[in-house]
Amino acid sequence: MTELPSPHLLAGLPASGSDGLSCDVLVVGGGINGCGIARDLAGRGLSVVLCEQDDLARHTSSASSKLIHGGLRYLEHGELGLVRKALAEREVLLRSAPHLMRPLRFVMPHEPAMRPAWMIRAGLFLYDHLARRELLPASEGIDLRRHPAGAPLQRRFERGFAYSDVWTDDARLVVLNAVDAAARGARVLNYCRCERVACVGGAWQARLRHADGRTVSLAARALVNAAGPWARQFLAEQASLPPARGLRLVRGSHIVVPRLFDHGHAYLFQNPDRRVLFALPYEQAWTLIGTTDVEHQGGPGEAVRLDAGELDYLCHHASRCFARPVRPADVAWSFSGVRPLLDEPGAPAQAVSRDYLLEMEVHAGAPLLNVWGGKLTTYRRLAEDAAGRLCAALGVRRPAWTRDALLPGGDFRAWIGEPQRPDADLARFAAALLQAHPELPAPLLQGWAQRYGSRVALLLQEVGLGREVAPGVREAELRYLRRHEFARRAEDVLWRRTKLGLRLDAAARAAVERWWCEHEAQDAGPAAPRRVPETTVS
Incomplete structure (x- = not known):
């Protein structure tokens, strides 16, 4: 593999008021979507600056269930397109970062009172066949009275189903996209807030402020709003533009408890409220349990933490399934994130689509791409779509390239x-x-x-x-x-x-x-x- 030239040092960014700092694209937001877009654009030869007000993956992108998955429960809501798109990405991403991804076999104990067996078999058949699958084994029925995954469960579970998805370290996935973007020439600035941006003379003029108070002035031909839960707020406050779309902020919380089982499988449990609960082996000595779907009140940065109701919900439903109860005192760590979902008035939080929407606007000849929604699994596709639209808007002909590319550290x-x-x-x-x-x-x-x-x-x-x-x-x-x-x-x-x-x-x-x-x-x-x-x- 050819070594790429080193990018500019962060210290090389001129201070506010100096001349000549410009780029093709300014990306605002250092979560998975922003870092993925910056990487894709830099790999197509565009000059890119990415700024993030906190650390990379500080918020939503480090608070996921750590899964690259199709979303089995989304089939029940009729989202075949989203599931197909996500399923197609599982093995693409698995190949791109074998040090960061691993196949994970899930066990779903059957509870006849919730969903009949034929419905689950039909759903798993679709899950196996909606997209091409070469590395992950197909689903199957299992006898929990004999299978190792049955031992930690309550005795009422006799039958179940097994299927495959992929586990990843979400925060490291974000960072590796940023590392690759920088290796391809992008400038990545975390702890650097975009304070103000306006379209002047056919370009986006931005003022960036580092955590130590230093400011930087920047001119960009195009602007990407990948601020996640802050996307509407960024448009209204930093860009002085009317947000064209509503976002629904839904909090998802997880708890980490001492290991509840010794085998390498994960669990998906069906809850009586028609939601599901994951229990995943985590960091050798722990079990990760999640997630909730709670309407988040207030701004995206306000009180994003596990509340007493969520703690009770996760412990109660885990205890309903495992032989060993899960108590609040067992929780060693918890984390919460706000998911920026496309607003669907009247729909319960768990039924709101996890798909993404890209909206392009042009202001005085300067493109603005707004990123709405999205999920960890489809970030590469989102970035590829976004980069293609931006290249077209800027009159640049550069092909897509990330599908077969390795992330840093993935070439053994x-x-x-x-x-x-x-x-x-x-x-x-x-x-x-x-x-x-x-x-x-x-x-x-x-x-x-x-x-x-x-x-x-x-x-x-x-x-x-x-x-x-x-x-x-x-x-x-x-x-x-x-x-x-x-x-x-x-x-x-x-x-x-x-x-x-x-x-x-x-x-x-x-x-x-x-x-x-x-x-x-x-x-x-x-x-x-x-x-x-x-x-x-x-």
Whole structure:
């Protein structure tokens, strides 16, 4: 793979009032859609600046159920088009990042009083056949009295169904799209708010403000509003434009409890309210349970947290299915996100479409693309559609390219030869990494393999791995995340780039925070992420 030239350093952005800072496209919003669009555009040769008021994936995009899935329950609402589109993306994304994605087998215990078996079989038949499937096995009926997945459940569950989807680390998926965008020439600015934007002289004139107060003036030929839950607010307040579309803000919350089962399957339970509940194996020692669908009152940044009603709902319905009750005292961590759904007046929250809508406007010759809705699974398709429309509006003829492209760290060929199956390839890569570095602890290398893939070469190139700041946390990893993955604060590392915050106790988290503060002056802002030559073996 050819190494691309390094992008401009963040420090190279001129301050407010200086001349000459311009780009083809300004993308506002550093969630999965914004980072995906920036990556696609940069790969087509356009100059791109992406700004995000907080950290990348700080809000909705790190608060998902961590699934790349078709959305089995959407079939019941007649959304065949959305399910087909999402199903087609599962294996595309699985191949693009084998270190970040893994096949996950779901078990759905059958409760005859809720949905008859024939209805579930019909739904699973559609799920298996709406899109081409090469890597994921088909659905099947199972006997929970004999299957390992039956052991943790209440005895009333005798039969069930199994089907396949894909698990991912949502926050890392966002960051890797940003890393790839930067490696292809984009400028990625997190903790940088777009304070004001207006169309002047056929271009979008923007003022950006960094967290330290520095301001930057920018002129862009086109503007992308990918602000997610803030999309309407951005138009009204920063752009002084009337929002043309309504958004429905729905809060989804999850809880993390000590592991409820030892096998590698996940569960989908049918609730009496016609909703479903996921229970997923998470970070080795934990079980992730979600999600809720609650109308969010107030602005998208106000009180986005699990409330008492949601906690009771998740614990109650998990306890209704597992033999071991789930109590509020068991919850080690919770997270919530606001989903910006297309407004459908009168529809219950769980029935509102998760599809996306792209709307193009032109103001005095300058295109504005608004991104409404969307879901993690279809982000690449959304970005491809958005980039195609923007290229057409700007008079640029550049083909789509992301379908067969790997995300950073996803090319293991230098370590294992030609790829076979993504899950098997990751295991082979991890084994090769362990063999190449027998001097390092195996659990440390296993974690690095899954988080960074072949980009672990960058981490291992650090001048010494340094001391162990906290259990399993070496200085080299912290330096890598600061320099190559836009980490600006300790919480960016503990809760998004990694999930070490869940594994570490309060004293260990405080040690990471102290290290970060002590070294902040040494690395004032992350260096430009660069593409690792994937053919290099350290």
